[in-house]
Amino acid sequence: MNRRKSVKKKKSATATGKKYQGIVDMTRSGVAYIMVEGLEKDIRVRQKNLNTAMHGDEVLVKIIPQRNKGGRMEGEVLQVINRKRNEFTGVLQIAGSRAFVVPDDEHLPHVLVDADYLHEAKAGDKVVVKILRWKGAHRLPEGEITQILDPGLTSANDVAMKEILVSHGFPLVFPNDVMQELLHLPDRIPDSEISKRKDVRDILTFTIDPIDARDFDDALSFRILKNGYYEVGVHIADVSHYVLPGTALDEEAYRRATSVYLPDRVLPMLPEKISNELCSLRPHEDKLCFSVIFQLSPQAEIKKFWIGKTVIRSDRRFTYEEVQEIIEAHREKEPESFLHASTDEPFVKELMLLHHLAQRLRKERIANGAINFSSAEVRFVLDERAFPIGIVIKESKEAHQLIEEMMLLANRTVAEFASKHRYKQQPIPFPYRVHDQPDEEKLKIFSAFALKFGHRFDLSTPQSIAASFNKMLALVQGRPEQQVLESLGIRTMAKAVYSTENIGHYGLGFNEYCHFTSPIRRYPDLMVHRILQQCLEGKIVPDRELEKKCRHCSEMERHAMEAEREAIKYKQVEYMMQHIGEVFDGVISGVAPFGFWVETIDTKCEGMISLQSLASIDEFRYSETEYALIGIHTGKRFRFGDTVTILVAAANLQKRQLDYELVEVLEQPAGPRKRKRKKS
Structure with missing residues (x-):
């Protein structure tokens, strides 16, 4: 396998006046560093020289005389080439005739909002503000309220989730020009388009997705060929047919670059008309796809493949749970036994033959060097207010x-x-x-x-x-x-x-x-x-x-x-707020000079046990090589992976922080348990 060669970064000349293009990395102090590809050290830019640049922006920076000769290069931002984000959450304040938003991020300036751009927002409202223009470093930016976040207690979760999305640069709504383009996308596939594609609508096809999925972007087709090989089609929604380069749809999709999956919602990369309707491979509907169709031997060897545009028609939508039940019911049978299986159980033959192919591919992949890390996913059981009432650990199955x-x-x-x-x-x-x-x-x-x-x-x-x-x-x-x-x-x-x-x-x-x-x-x-x-x-x-x-x-x-x-x-803290004073078994999941983190075994909720709370036991030093805190006098160790019992001492939703107290150290990891313990 080819590997990237280690290339030493070139050290640049420090001549005053030289210009570079790079990305702003802002520190809490307000000083920024411009990361430039090829430079050995980042360029320091003091706050007064940022010229409206913010964290993540792509900028043009000019080298200025250094305060400390021989130190790091210093610069001044000449131009913001590309804003990383221009929407922020904050609180609207009104003083006389002036309205402005105070951003939640204390490092950002206040944003002036003209009366025409308030859109019914009132003083004290939690809002999302979009910067429209910023005329200079010595003036405040001007903006528009794009959304009012309901501050009511019943929707505190909704506000928190939206704040998280906006703070990471993901817009909550699609721009008007994007929504206008959607109106012109046809709901029906014209015959002229179908005639250009490979028609595989008569081949058995199905999707397998999570139970709560709404966008089905991949489907599988399967049939046994006369030569004894299996034809397996991997059919992917043809988004490129609807989202064309240079359109507002394409520009917004690129800006977002990905959908974001939170415990109670999905913020899609593309509007729902595309992701959940036009391109979702729903059963019994003709859909446009980009496909890879394989001829595989029963030993999962690729004998031939074809790549191209297709039109498909899914026969059935499966959930992972349904397919897993079928696999577990027929796991002991040899693949050959399904070749002439009864048709009383539709799809069983196809699913089981695909299962055996997949397991052969998996075994071969690991034998060829793939690393087989296991994975578990936390899923919250939410009530109608999106409040967590339970936690389920989802494991990857067959x-x-x-x-x-x-x-x-x-x-x-x-x-x-x-x-x-x-x-x-x-x-x-x-x-x-x-x-x-x-x-x-x-x-x-x-x-x-x-x-x-x-x-x-x-x-x-x-x-x-x-x-x-x-x-x-x-x-x-x-x-x-x-x-x-x-x-x-x-x-x-x-x-x-x-x-x-x-x-x-x-x-x-x-x-x-x-x-x-x-x-x-x-x-x-x-x-x-x-x-x-x-x-x-x-x-x-x-x-x-x-x-x-x-x-x-x-x-x-x-x-x-x-x-x-x-x-x-946030959801873990929200869940554990119901369990203050209760005792859980957990595993030490991280160690630092100031304490260690513990992840509870049954709920996977991580909290901190501070060094200060261990003062009655001993003084501890941190060993990086042993991933441990070691008692100076007793030699007692708290190591990464040790099983302990903790008490939930505090849960701070605003800081998204859980504080635990140590109850006891267990010699062996225990199964899930929690115990009620009265606080003294």
Whole structure:
């Protein structure tokens, strides 16, 4: 597998007057640093020289004389090239004839709002304000109220979720020009469009999704061919047919780059008319797709594949739970027994043969170097007010693996196909999904820690590292150290990103990989569809801005993940507020010089036990190599992965913070339990 070479950043000249383009990284003090690709050190910009630039903005900066000779370069922002975000939450205040919004983020300036742009908002209202213009660093920005957030207690959750979304740069509503474009999209597929496509409506096709899903962007078709091979179609909603480059729809989709999934809502990348209607592969409706159709042997070997535009008609919508029940009921049967199965149980034969193919693909993928980390997802049971009344831990089962393996197969095949195309003897720019090798220093620390549990790592090659991980993950299943070793192992891994520089996907063990299967909720998939169609037509037009677009999509993906984590934390605090004074068993999930975090076993709610609360036990020092706090006098250790019993001491919804107190240390991890304990 090709790897990205470690390139030392070039040190730039520090000549006064030189100009650079970069991204603003704002600190709490108000001083900013401009991150410029290729520079060894970021450029410092003091608050008075920001010239209206805010965190995340793309700017043009000029080097100015340094206060401290020989230190970091200092600069002045000349121009804001691209605003990262221009909407903020805050409180509307009115003083005489002037109205202004005080942003929740204390580092942002007040925003003046003209009476014509108040839109019925009143003094004291919690609002979303959009900056319309900012005439200079010494003047306040001017804006418009785009939404009034109901401050009532019954909708405190709604306000909190909206604040989280806006704070991470995701607009709550679609602009008027986008909504106007939607009106012109046809509801019916014309015969002229169907005639251009491969018609697969007569082949058995179905979707498999979560029970509460509303946008079905992928479907599978299946049939047994006369040559004994299986034809498996992976059909993806053809969003590119409706969302055209240069339209307001496309610009807004690119700006958002991803849908955001919070515990009680989805903020879609595309309006619901597209995501839930036109492009949703609902049963018994003709739909336009971009498809990869495979001929697979019973051993899951690819014998042939076809890529192109199709029209499909789904026969059935399955939930993961329904498919899992079918798999569990027929798991012990050999694949051959389904070839002539009775038709009394529709879809069972097709689902079980797909299941066996998926398990073969999965086994082969792991054997070839993919790392088999397990995953569990927290889902909240909400009442009609979106208040959490329960927590469910969702684990990936065979039904999920069936879809996962088929989507991975399609993504890999599309990336391999695109990688073979050339423009003027050069590889075409293409948005690969890449994942670098683990950090060498983190690996050394982790392998030393894993050795204490008897797991020896071979760090000599990327392949041996992956094999060591998989061996360890198989051996720790169900053992006390499973959670700590899996959690720390994941932390050694690099983050997957989008890039035109194909370094392969280390975690999956693929030399070429991309995202093709979710264009309703990910903009990179839409970019892949467009380039793929150019390849098929032989009309390649390279996008010189593609790497910049990849970086933007990677950054918005990170913002979405941060928003999702914040929303989950909010819900966890909201849930645990009902359990103040109760006792839970938990696992130490993080250690720091000022204390350690504990995640409860049955609810996965993480809280902090501060060093101060441990003062009656001992004084503690922090050991980074042991992931532990160690008592100076007693030698007592609180290590990552230790099982403890905690009392829920406090829950602060505003800070999204849980405070726990230590009750006892357990020798072995216990099963889920909680006990009522009176506070003294």
